[in-house]
Amino acid sequence: MEKTTIVSVVLFMTTVMHGESKQCVQNDECSCTFDDGSGKVDLSMLGSKSTSIIRDIFAPDNYAYSFNPCYPFSEGTCANAAGCQIDTARSIYYNIGDSKKVDFSFDGSNVVGAYTAHDGARKSQVTYICDPSASSPTFTVMGETKQSFYEFRISSKYACPDGGSGPGPGPGPIITVSVSISVGWVLTILFLSGTSLYLIAGLLVNKIYRHNSGRELLPNISFWISFPGLVKDGCLFVVGLVRGRGGYGKV
Structure with a gap:
């Protein structure tokens, strides 16, 4: 529990x-x-x-x-x-x-x-x-x-x-004062800490070493732009499996 x-x-x-x-x-x-x-x-x-x-x-x-x-x-x-x-x-x-x-x-x-x-x-x-x-x-x-x-x-x-x-x-x-933190809170804290570190480190690298500007400062910007579409495709694939329509269509 x-x-x-x-x-x-x-x-x-x-x-x-x-x-x-x-x-x-x-x-x-x-x-x-x-x-x-x-x-x-x-x-x-x-x-x-x-x-x-x-x-x-x-x-x-x-x-x-x-x-x-x-x-x-x-x-x-x-x-x-x-x-x-x-x-x-x-x-x-x-x-x-x-x-x-x-x-x-x-x-x-x-x-x-x-x-x-x-x-x-x-x-x-x-x-x-x-x-x-x-x-x-x-x-x-x-x-x-x-x-x-x-x-x-x-x-x-x-x-x-x-x-x-x-x-x-x-x-x-x-x-x-006694504090007990649930596993869920621990994972949430670790996730937020890791995300913050990833963003800060990526911004610094893109700004200082790659001399990027604008939205190109964001680390792996191309991946994050396509990320919503990838999530959508993944959801459709899972729904298709559940409904028995198979996986991705054949090319």
Whole structure:
């Protein structure tokens, strides 16, 4: 039985219950592992061991900010910090997150790190956005979005499960497209492709090498002119055989 063309689109949507239950279970201050087996996010390759990956970047609130995941850094009076807010006008530094006081979670699309200052007075939230193509991190510093609460966004391949070698953590639809083409369609495609190649090659040969013009550009023009008559003769011959009148007449 000839197959018909079938296009099946299978959509897998994560249920609300599953989306809420999926977590990135914290291993240490640098990593967490998804409890559904989809992989581990390890930020140790993202953080700097000597400085901060975000350094003195101004936010809309007119304060400068520095931030570094995993490894503590010091700047001004910010000692062993994950995040630091700088009042450049008065040279005052505020610790806005301790690298040892971090809790990782999963918001349904990205891993989120919540950092608390050593005195508990300030907190920073960093959204780690999975971007498999981002070998070098890109970031957005939003600054103090509400009192004593600071936000950052960092895009990196190291925010992806297994450093970008695994699938992204987002729960979006998985779309699988399966196409099955019938034998008839395959033959039609081959015929059209062969005809196109024949015409193009013939036109080029007649134009470039034979210097033909007009309808003589068409390959084997004499054959194609007589082709309808040949088809007619063939049909009459077959009809004659069916009706018992024999084949072609004797000369």
